[in-house]
Amino acid sequence: MSRKHPVVAITGSSGAGTSTVKNAMEHIFRREGIKASVVEGDSFHRYDRAAMKEAVTKALAEGKNLSHFGHEGNVFDKLEELFRTYGETGAGKTRKYLHSAEEAEPYSPLQPGQFTPWEDIEAGSDILFYEGLHGGVVTDDVDVAQWVDLLVGVVPSVNLEWIQKIHRDNKERGYSAEAVVETILRRMPDYVTCIAPQFSRTDINFQRVPIVDTSNPFIARDIPTPDESFCVIRFRYPKKHDIGFYMQMLQGAWMSRPNTMVLPANKMGMAMEVILTPIIHDMMEKKRTAA
Numbered sequence: 001m002s003r004k005h006p007v008v009a010i011t012g013s014s015g016a017g018t019s020t021v022k023n024a025m026e027h028i029f030r031r032e033g034i035k036a037s038v039v040e041g042d043s044f045h046r047y048d049r050a051a052m053k054e055a056v057t058k059a060l061a062e063g064k065n066l067s068h069f070g071h072e073g074n075v076f077d078k079l080e081e082l083f084r085t086y087g088e089t090g091a092g093k094t095r096k097y098l099h100s101a102e103e104a105e106p107y108s109p110l111q112p113g114q115f116t117p118w119e120d121i122e123a124g125s126d127i128l129f130y131e132g133l134h135g136g137v138v139t140d141d142v143d144v145a146q147w148v149d150l151l152v153g154v155v156p157s158v159n160l161e162w163i164q165k166i167h168r169d170n171k172e173r174g175y176s177a178e179a180v181v182e183t184i185l186r187r188m189p190d191y192v193t194c195i196a197p198q199f200s201r202t203d204i205n206f207q208r209v210p211i212v213d214t215s216n217p218f219i220a221r222d223i224p225t226p227d228e229s230f231c232v233i234r235f236r237y238p239k240k241h242d243i244g245f246y247m248q249m250l251q252g253a254w255m256s257r258p259n260t261m262v263l264p265a266n267k268m269g270m271a272m273e274v275i276l277t278p279i280i281h282d283m284m285e286k287k288r289t290a291a
Helices: 018-032 048-060 076-089 099-107 158-171 176-201 243-249 263-291
Strands: 006-011 036-040 127-132 150-156 205-210 230-237 254-257 261-264
Touching: 006 018, 006 076, 018 127, 018 150, 018 263, 048 230, 076 127, 076 243, 099 261, 150 158, 150 263, 158 176, 205 263, 230 263, 243 254, 243 261, 243 263, 261 263
Parallel strands: 006 127, 006 150, 036 127, 150 205
Antiparallel strands: 205 230, 230 261, 254 261
16 A cells, blocks of 8 residues: 555446446546556456457356456456556556547557557556456465555445346347356356455445335346335445544435445435545545655
C-alpha cells in the first residue's frame, strides 16, 4: 500500500454494476481535481479473442477447465507487478483490450478482440484506478490484493448475475441459452476459487439483491430492474465510516447489521459517491503530506 501513489480497485463480475461505480469514481475525480490512471481488467487476460477460443477448445478436449475468471486465463503476475510498481514509483505498464471496432479504429491495423502493445502508463497521475474481475485476487503464486489501498466489491446475487449474463449473451451476442449455460458451468470452478473469495477482502461491498422471484434464472423473461432490487452495502471496518451521515444523506437507508446498510438499488450510484468521496479525499490529503 502507498500514501504517495494510492491504488483503488473496483472488482466485480461482468454485469455486476462496476460501470455504476466507475461513473461514480469519475464524478469524484472530477470534483476533487484528481488525475487518475485508469486500467481495465480485460487488459490482463492471457489470450486475445481468437486465441482464447482455441485455448478453451483444447482445454475441454483434455478435460481441463479454462475461463477468464481463473488463473490460467489471465496474467495475474503482470497485474500484481503494475499495482506494486505504481505504489512504489507512480509508474507501471499496461495495455488495452480492444472490445469493438470503434475501440480498435485508432489502433489500426489491430482488430477487435486483440491487445495493444504493453506500454508505460501516463506519468504524473495522482491515483491508479482499476476496474475489472481481479482487483483483489490471491492465488498460490500472486497476491494482488496486498497492494490495493481501497478495494471495493460490486457484485449481484448469483441468480441475478446469471440472468443478466443469459439475457446479454442471448440478445446482444446471439448465443443460444444452452451455450450460455455451458459457459456458466465452465466458469464455475474459477468463480468459486478466484472471484468469490475477493469479496471477503474488500473494504466495502455493494451487492444488488432482487426482490422479485429469481429462483430459476434459466427461464427468467426479463432482468430485475433497480426499482425491483435492494442494494446491500457491507463495511469491513464500520468504525472507520460516518454511518450516521450516510443514513442522513441516503433517504430510505436502514441498517440490517452493525456493518451492513440496505437501501433501494436505484440509489446505488448516489450511495457510492456519498461513501467513497470522503475516502478518496482523505487519500489525497495523505498523499500531499507524504510528498
